[in-house]
Amino acid sequence: MGVQLPVVSLFSGAGGLDLAVEGCDASRPLRVAVATDYDAAALATLSKNFPETETLCGDIRTTETDELLDKGNLSVGEPVLVVGGPPCTPFSKSGFWLEEKRESRDPNASLLDDYVRIVRESRPEAFILENVQGLTYKTHKEQFGRLLKSLTQLGYNPQWKVLLAADYGVPQLRRRVFVVGRRDGKPFRFPAATHSGWSERDRIVDPTKLPYISAREVIGNLLPGTPESGELVEGEFGELAAEVPPGQNYLWHSDRYGGRNVFKWRSRYWTFLLRLDPSRPSTTLQAQPGPWVGPFHWENLPGEDGKPRARRLRVPEMLRLMTFPDEFQLVGTRSDAQRQLGNAVPVELGKVVVRSLMQQLGYINTDDAECRQNIAEQLHFSLS
Structure with a gap:
């Protein structure tokens, strides 16, 4: 096992992206050195499942970058990655009944600026930002454009793409936008889809790819359940x-x-x-x-x-559909569990992006990765 590479996690929630970070590759392991969120219950869940990760509960708008780095025993330029997804409520379709959200006036949208601030002041080798697809809509064009411009001015050459989780072996038709940038300015190349099937938008199936993983395949054996x-x-x-x-x-x-x-x-x-x-x-x-x-x-x-x-x-079913481990422990009520999982990144989707970035940064040998068997096939058959 190689030396663990430190990661700073922002807007960490229950830790979906953190699970992806620490599980992306065993040969060059990443470790979440410090994680922060304003949601105490979600951060309690993260701490329960990541006992070695330092946590900082508080409003990111009043959290200094130095405080985060000190908490993780890191210096400027040391983090390999900064990862995280600012709260998606301002950009979600489910919030469009509020006029301030339709007009992109939600004050929480400014959290994107704080993400940029921490990237600027911590100088990671790369970053991964994820959010709901709604961030890319015309309604939020000004904020999304400002985000990309700010990250470009820092030299990170941000690339973005909306990924459908089912295209990467996740049993969920969930669309998330990922923004990825490298400190050296080289463009990130998003991984190709490994699975195909019909969704609410597309009816064309690629026969060269693995079929979508169904709900029955992953939660059917939980019946009758508790x-x-x-x-x-x-x-x-x-x-x-x-x-x-x-x-x-x-x-x-x-x-x-x-x-x-x-x-x-x-x-x-x-x-x-x-x-x-x-x-x-x-x-x-x-x-x-x-x-x-x-x-x-x-x-x-x-x-x-x-x-x-x-x-x-049920909670065990939601864990499976979000590709969280069965043994993952959620703190709080059932409603807390649904909120934490519903706000999270599907773990296997996060792994695909993190693994691809680490390969392109040179930390994971792509030849070794190919020798391990196709990752998509491993996921498919482990869930079948």
Whole structure:
């Protein structure tokens, strides 16, 4: 095992990207020297799973770079990577009902500037920033452009791309934008997709790639599982949710499908009463879903009245769909667990980006990587 290479983690949350960093390659291991977040519960989760990582809980806007480096026993220029995803709420479609978010006036959007500040003052060899796809929308053009310009002025030559997690062997149709830059100014090359299938946008399947990993492949063997408090979908739309077939949503109960004619066409968000299709990857797991927002599991369970009810995904199922280890421990309530996982980066997607960057920086020998077998095939068959 080589010398561990230090990493600074910002907006760390529960540690999805941190797991990717420390698990990307055994021959040249990275270590998260220091991690910071304002969410105490999420940082408690990270500390429980990364006992050797120093943590700093606080607002990044009032956290000095020197304080972070000192906490991790690092000096300027020593971190190999700065990684992290500023809170995605300002750029998420789920927040567009707020006028200030539609008009890109959310004050939390300034956290991008603090990410740049820490890169500027810590001078890592490279950085990885991730966020929701919404950051790239025209609504946020000014902020995204300022981010890229600022990082360019630092000499890092940032490259960005929206990646679909399912394209890289994650059983989830989750899109995230990654921005990657190198201190030496050489452009980062994003890794090619390893899997193919049809999504909500694309119906063309590449037969030369591995098929998408389905929800059933990764969580089917968890059934019947252990029930969790509050998992059944009750209330106003409880019966309607139970009648929605796998892969369908509230539109099943419109005049165009076979359910009850209750909802007008396209009158709700797509995720309303959405059920998992076991034969396909999951849709995006949300951090703070409403009471009737899915994806819900494809199976029904009896309610207190004996009638069938849809159920919410359980924590072990969410861990699998986010490609977290089964043994990963989440601190807090079930709602805390969903929020922490819904805000996280799918671990295997993060690994693909981190591994590619470390190869291009020369820390991982690409010949050795090829000799280990194709990583995508390893993931596919380990989840099957």
